[in-house]
Amino acid sequence: MDDYLSKPIHLGSLYGALARWAPDTKPEEPEKPCSALPAVDRRMLLSRVDGDERLLAELVVLFGAESPRLIGEIRKALSTGDAGALKDAAHALKGSAASMAVDGVKAAAGILECMADSCTLDGAPAALVNLEREFLRSIGALNAMIGTETT
Amino acid sequence: MKILIADDDRVLNHLLTSRLKVKGCEVVNAFDAMQALMSAMRSTPDVILLDIHMPGGTGIEALKKLKANSKTAMIPVIVLSGSMDPNAAAALVCDLGAADFIPKPADPEAVFTAITKALDLTPQPV
Numbered sequence: 001m002d003d004y005l006s007k008p009i010h011l012g013s014l015y016g017a018l019a020r021w022a023p024d025t026k027p028e029e030p031e032k033p034c035s036a037l038p039a040v041d042r043r044m045l046l047s048r049v050d051g052d053e054r055l056l057a058e059l060v061v062l063f064g065a066e067s068p069r070l071i072g073e074i075r076k077a078l079s080t081g082d083a084g085a086l087k088d089a090a091h092a093l094k095g096s097a098a099s100m101a102v103d104g105v106k107a108a109a110g111i112l113e114c115m116a117d118s119c120t121l122d123g124a125p126a127a128l129v130n131l132e133r134e135f136l137r138s139i140g141a142l143n144a145m146i147g148t149e150t151t
Numbered sequence: 152m153k154i155l156i157a158d159d160d161r162v163l164n165h166l167l168t169s170r171l172k173v174k175g176c177e178v179v180n181a182f183d184a185m186q187a188l189m190s191a192m193r194s195t196p197d198v199i200l201l202d203i204h205m206p207g208g209t210g211i212e213a214l215k216k217l218k219a220n221s222k223t224a225m226i227p228v229i230v231l232s233g234s235m236d237p238n239a240a241a242a243l244v245c246d247l248g249a250a251d252f253i254p255k256p257a258d259p260e261a262v263f264t265a266i267t268k269a270l271d272l273t274p275q276p277v
Contacts, residue, residue, distance in 0.1 A: 048166060048259060055169045063162050091204055095233055096162040098256035 039141035041101035048101070053146070060142045063100050067093060067135050074112060074131070078124055086124070087116035093131075102138035105131065153177040154266065155194065157187030157213070158202035158231060163257060167200065170259035176266075184208035188216055191223045198266050199223075201249075203232035203240070211247070218248040227269035231257050 077086035097105035233255030241252035
């Protein structure tokens, strides 16, 4: 056995494994599978905050502030070719996205983390564009959600 | 009971802080491995929640240091991670003295259950 992926299979892990073993294989249009995911899993997120609307609003504000900072770190790491910094920032954003139940951002950040882990950054600029798109889609849904939940 | 949450994910840190405070816990926060070690020494929490992937040194290194220090060795440590295979991570950290392992994204109720289990307490109604 050369490698393994634990189930459930995540797109980011799959792309990372493909990048490790078939370096010419690029996730040419990663935005398609990511955008197929719901912008936010409302039920999961409401369960995590136990229905606390004030906490939900605080988390949305925090995620809305932290994510652009981390995307900025990813952009900077890409411009300097710093795979370690790219991995750290992508991993951090993936974690926050998972906590917020925004799986499109989680998957997009996971793709960048795997690319950094395997030092195959050819497709990273396109993956960053996809991540930015997923973040905008998710933060829009989250803001709409707290508007809905707090009125 | 006093809980130290050591995780650089500010979203998860805030989520767990708020939910644990509702349960009546006192919470101390750390956002990197060095802060985690300093807070553990200074505030002597009843339980430590420790992320594996943090700036300033890994949670694994922090766990080893906590267990090697007589002042913190007896504090139950619950390790959180979303970057490792859950079974492998659980085996690794428990070998190093952790009380439990919770894969991310960490569900606050699962975290509270693990805390009470680590303290050998029965969860109390809020």
